[in-house]
Amino acid sequence: MENNINTPFGLRFLIMLLNVIICIGLLYFQQTIFIPIAFSVLIAILLYPICKKLEKHKISRLFAIIITMSAIFSIASTILIMLSAQMIELSKQIPAMGNRIMALLEKIMPLVEKYLHISPSHQIDLLNQTLSKSLESGGQMIGTLLSSTTNFFSTIFLIALYVFLLLYYRDLFSNFWMRVIPEDEKEDATDLLNKVDHVIYNYISGLMIVMAIVAVLNIVGLKLLGIEYAIFFGLLGALLTIIPYFGIFIGAIFPTLIAFATYDSIWYPLGVIGVFSIVQFLEGNIITPKITGSKVQVNAMAAIVSLTIGGELWGASGMILALPFVAILKILCDKIPSLQPLGYLLGGEIHEEKESVIGNLFKKYYEKFRLLLFKKDKLK
Numbered sequence: 001m002e003n004n005i006n007t008p009f010g011l012r013f014l015i016m017l018l019n020v021i022i023c024i025g026l027l028y029f030q031q032t033i034f035i036p037i038a039f040s041v042l043i044a045i046l047l048y049p050i051c052k053k054l055e056k057h058k059i060s061r062l063f064a065i066i067i068t069m070s071a072i073f074s075i076a077s078t079i080l081i082m083l084s085a086q087m088i089e090l091s092k093q094i095p096a097m098g099n100r101i102m103a104l105l106e107k108i109m110p111l112v113e114k115y116l117h118i119s120p121s122h123q124i125d126l127l128n129q130t131l132s133k134s135l136e137s138g139g140q141m142i143g144t145l146l147s148s149t150t151n152f153f154s155t156i157f158l159i160a161l162y163v164f165l166l167l168y169y170r171d172l173f174s175n176f177w178m179r180v181i182p183e184d185e186k187e188d189a190t191d192l193l194n195k196v197d198h199v200i201y202n203y204i205s206g207l208m209i210v211m212a213i214v215a216v217l218n219i220v221g222l223k224l225l226g227i228e229y230a231i232f233f234g235l236l237g238a239l240l241t242i243i244p245y246f247g248i249f250i251g252a253i254f255p256t257l258i259a260f261a262t263y264d265s266i267w268y269p270l271g272v273i274g275v276f277s278i279v280q281f282l283e284g285n286i287i288t289p290k291i292t293g294s295k296v297q298v299n300a301m302a303a304i305v306s307l308t309i310g311g312e313l314w315g316a317s318g319m320i321l322a323l324p325f326v327a328i329l330k331i332l333c334d335k336i337p338s339l340q341p342l343g344y345l346l347g348g349e350i351h352e353e354k355e356s357v358i359g360n361l362f363k364k365y366y367e368k369f370r371l372l373l374f375k376k377d378k379l380k
Helices: 002-006 009-029 031-056 061-092 094-116 120-147 151-167 172-182 181-225 230-242 247-260 265-294 300-314 316-337 338-349 355-375
Strands: none
Touching: 009 031, 009 300, 031 061, 031 151, 031 300, 061 151, 061 230, 061 338, 094 120, 094 247, 151 172, 151 316, 172 181, 181 247, 181 265, 181 316, 230 247, 230 265, 247 265, 247 355, 265 316, 300 316, 300 338
């Protein structure tokens, strides 16, 4: 400890910076190894309470894991089948929608010529160039998707295998943790592990509930407007909420374009924007803060930076994993004295806000629902 104190600050900072660079390099260049492991850890923590509850009913650990994973696989498969069926139906309507968009553009051309002084022939050339580039990019995307299908399924299989092994050998990992930690620090280490486990579990289980609520709100709103493929766009918008702050806006683009291409009135696209804006307001101010916001106390600046870094390192997977792992980092920093300033920077001071009547009511029934479905056992 004395050597650490006597070490110049500049040298200690340089060593820490080199360690960070090495870790980032490993995460970037070995992402095929670390991404499945990262997802597996989060999913295993989410499924652990369900397995534990089944084991309390005299079901063996092996069958409890199989039942739990089979149920999750069935739910995910049902959602994917619904999305795929809607996508197939939507693809059949693309030619007619393209003709509709062309007809609308022909009406807009005189206005573009009048105000922007671009001739119709030049507009058509620009449009053809844009469409050809889009088709080329689309073809490349489809080719990439088809070529990576095998990798996708192999990754899913690997994640499922990791999840099974993490759940089955959880006692082995727990005992390993206890063997590594010195005897006089075991109590603090167990407390730290429980806190990390608690944050990950509450964040992921809360996120699943947020996505379900957002999906219902999206589908109901789009159905009331009479938008076709409301189930597809509602589920897609809900799935994109796994990307905080930006996901729901990305999900609103597609149904807005469909409404613009399908209906004569401008009120339908505006109505779609209104539906997603209302859902975004409810999700950002009531739903998410009451479910996940109090569990993952990371300020907006740290969240956006982590999303950017995660996206650069691991793409969409990095954006999904960024927030829970930053929350874990904050817990570790809060427990290590030398890193507590970094923990403060990630979270900052938490100011108590005045609770609304709707917010309190929502929180009350959410807690009852969460305890009913996801009764959590502490790590032993």
